[in-house]
Amino acid sequence: MEGRALDGSRAVVRRPDVPLRSLLPLGLFFLLALAFPFLPLGERAEYLMQIAFFTLVAGVLALSWDILARSGQVSLAHAAFYGLGAYGFALLGKVMPWFLAMPAAALLAGLISLVLGAVTMRLSGMYFAIATLAFTEVVRTIIQNLPEGAAGGANGLLVPALLGGNARAQYFLAFGILLLTALVSLAIRRSRLHHAFAAIRQGEETARVLGVSVVKYKLLAFFISSVLAALGGVLYAGKTFFINPLETFSLANSIAPLTTSIFGGLYTTLGPILGATVLRVAEEVLHNAIKNGYLVVYGLVLMLSILWLPRGLMGLLRRGKRGGDV
Amino acid sequence: MTVMAASSQLPAASQRDVVLWAEGLSKRFGGLLAVQNVSFSQYDGEILAVIGPNGAGKTTLLNLLSGVYRPSSGRLHLLGRDVTAEPMEARCHAGLGRAFQIVRPFPEMTVHENVTVGALFGKPGVSLAQARERAYDLLERTGLAAHADKEAHELTLLQDKRLEVARALATGPRVLLLDEVMAGLRPGEAQEAVELVRSVRDSGVSVLFIEHIMPVVRDLADRVVVMDQGQVIAEGTYHEVTANPQVVAAYLGTEEGLHA
Numbered sequence: 001m002e003g004r005a006l007d008g009s010r011a012v013v014r015r016p017d018v019p020l021r022s023l024l025p026l027g028l029f030f031l032l033a034l035a036f037p038f039l040p041l042g043e044r045a046e047y048l049m050q051i052a053f054f055t056l057v058a059g060v061l062a063l064s065w066d067i068l069a070r071s072g073q074v075s076l077a078h079a080a081f082y083g084l085g086a087y088g089f090a091l092l093g094k095v096m097p098w099f100l101a102m103p104a105a106a107l108l109a110g111l112i113s114l115v116l117g118a119v120t121m122r123l124s125g126m127y128f129a130i131a132t133l134a135f136t137e138v139v140r141t142i143i144q145n146l147p148e149g150a151a152g153g154a155n156g157l158l159v160p161a162l163l164g165g166n167a168r169a170q171y172f173l174a175f176g177i178l179l180l181t182a183l184v185s186l187a188i189r190r191s192r193l194h195h196a197f198a199a200i201r202q203g204e205e206t207a208r209v210l211g212v213s214v215v216k217y218k219l220l221a222f223f224i225s226s227v228l229a230a231l232g233g234v235l236y237a238g239k240t241f242f243i244n245p246l247e248t249f250s251l252a253n254s255i256a257p258l259t260t261s262i263f264g265g266l267y268t269t270l271g272p273i274l275g276a277t278v279l280r281v282a283e284e285v286l287h288n289a290i291k292n293g294y295l296v297v298y299g300l301v302l303m304l305s306i307l308w309l310p311r312g313l314m315g316l317l318r319r320g321k322r323g324g325d326v
Numbered sequence: 327m328t329v330m331a332a333s334s335q336l337p338a339a340s341q342r343d344v345v346l347w348a349e350g351l352s353k354r355f356g357g358l359l360a361v362q363n364v365s366f367s368q369y370d371g372e373i374l375a376v377i378g379p380n381g382a383g384k385t386t387l388l389n390l391l392s393g394v395y396r397p398s399s400g401r402l403h404l405l406g407r408d409v410t411a412e413p414m415e416a417r418c419h420a421g422l423g424r425a426f427q428i429v430r431p432f433p434e435m436t437v438h439e440n441v442t443v444g445a446l447f448g449k450p451g452v453s454l455a456q457a458r459e460r461a462y463d464l465l466e467r468t469g470l471a472a473h474a475d476k477e478a479h480e481l482t483l484l485q486d487k488r489l490e491v492a493r494a495l496a497t498g499p500r501v502l503l504l505d506e507v508m509a510g511l512r513p514g515e516a517q518e519a520v521e522l523v524r525s526v527r528d529s530g531v532s533v534l535f536i537e538h539i540m541p542v543v544r545d546l547a548d549r550v551v552v553m554d555q556g557q558v559i560a561e562g563t564y565h566e567v568t569a570n571p572q573v574v575a576a577y578l579g580t581e582e583g584l585h586a
Binding site for chain 2: 012196
């Protein structure tokens with residue numbers, strides 16, 4: 001046929017999903033992040049380490065959100081899973097060592113996400129977003145109205161400090177969780193999950209006609225995403241050692257991963273991590289430069305960059321290249 | 327109506343196996359009975375056309391067959407198995423493929439990735455590497471191999487239709503449903519599409535298609551089912567149904583006419 005005559009090669013079949021070359025920037029990021037605590041940070045070391053820690057957490061939150069978004073589910077429930085991780089860790093940490101409480105809290109959030117995923121299965125677009133937003137409010141309200149002895153009520157809850165409050169150890173734990181999130185993201189990219197998620201996102205009914213088990217893959221996306229988001233919540237709770245419902249389940253925690261991923265580059269591994277880094281650093285710099293109204297400038301910068309960079313920072317990095325979104 | 331009475335029972339005496347059997351399918355939307363007690367059988371290796379004037383219920387019937395709609399009453403059997411209650415993806419796994427009239431490529435995927443989705447999920451237990459190979463084979467078969475790396479929106483309409491067929495074939499169907507694949511094609515392109523459908527059948531896939539263009543129906547169909555106002559009014563070869571006074575009456579006065 002026409003095709004064979006023009007192109008006898010089957011190169012397209014053998015081409016790897018994630019070319020090694022495209023992993024270079026990601027590897028560079030993790031090398032820099034690993035080296036960061038060993039840099040001569042001077043007398044502001046404590047402050048800088050704290051910013052770096054929360055940058056890693058923001059990366060975990062954004063990248064885990066992006067994994068869910070890849071399946072077409074644009075969620076505003078990320079604060080709920082982040083918060084369930086934080087509260088789960090605070091409460092479970094009372095009855096088991098931290099290294100068990102951490103995965104247990106994440107697993108708990110993952111199981112609860114399956115309930116939300118099942119309920120919102122048939123919703124899409126704005127209706128899905130609103131339902132997930134409402135879910136966050138429901139979870140917050142429940143936690144807030146539990147007896148104070150159980151979850152601290154509206155006042156909040158003390159959390160045992162992670163790793164005895166050792167800032168450097170905490171940083172490396174956050175580094176490890178972000179690395180784990182990135183590895184999960186890359187593993188998805190190389191597996192059948194990537195094809196299922198992308199097909200569902202780009203045409204759910206067509207995907208079903210082609211045999212994609214939409215229910216299974218949507219729930220799987222929810223589970224993976226919320227387990228990772230909850231690990232981010234554990235880091236947050238263990239670092240601040242005091243959590244309350246209003247801040248933990250705040251709308252900002254649901255919006256931030258969305259804007260961060262869009263800013264960095266949707267449906268990629270590096271994009272949300274890069275977005276989190278640039279935005280967190282920009283926020284701090286602006287905050288120090290203009291005490292009042294820094295949020296206005298921050299918002300403006302975010303808006304303009306989203307307008308000018310439709311594919312986010314990744315669009316700048318990969319200008320002119322095609323496919324292989326890493 | 328003798329035709330319907332005959333086909334509402336499995337024709338056991340038939341030499342060939344029945345791959346698709348619709349048994350009294352009806353679909354009601356509020357007060358409108360869009361499809362009314364439709365029965366027919368499709369035999370293995372057969373190209374079956376469903377024709378009828380606009381609003382006859384052809385597309386609703388196709389949606390009942392592929393599982394977009396559940397019937398209000400009636401049963402559907404695929405390869406001897408009752409699939410009436412099964413969702414779209416299960417019907418796909420059971421051997422039913424569908425190409426849409428309005429092409430629906432996944433826009434952010436390459437042509438090869440589009441077909442890989444069908445190959446990967448159409449049947450359980452296919453590995454990613456196998457799916458890629460199979461997808462490329464199908465691109466070669468449908469004349470799209472040279473475009474494997476393009477994004478779907480870069481294709482011409484004819485190529486898009488080929489992609490639609492390649493992707494449906496990638497799921498490994500025994501029965502392929504085609505919804506007006508000739509729509510929008512120029513005469514020369516339509517001829518190529520006719521050849522493609524023939525080659526699909528020759529590869530062992532039974533084809534059920536909806537079509538408006540009568541010369542295409544004449545050239546392709548082994549048998550024709552004619553629908554009007556939600557019901558089957560005739561069934562037979564192209565020449566039998568076009569000579570049927572009831573069919574002529576249904577088409578008379580419509581814009582298309584029977585020999586448009």
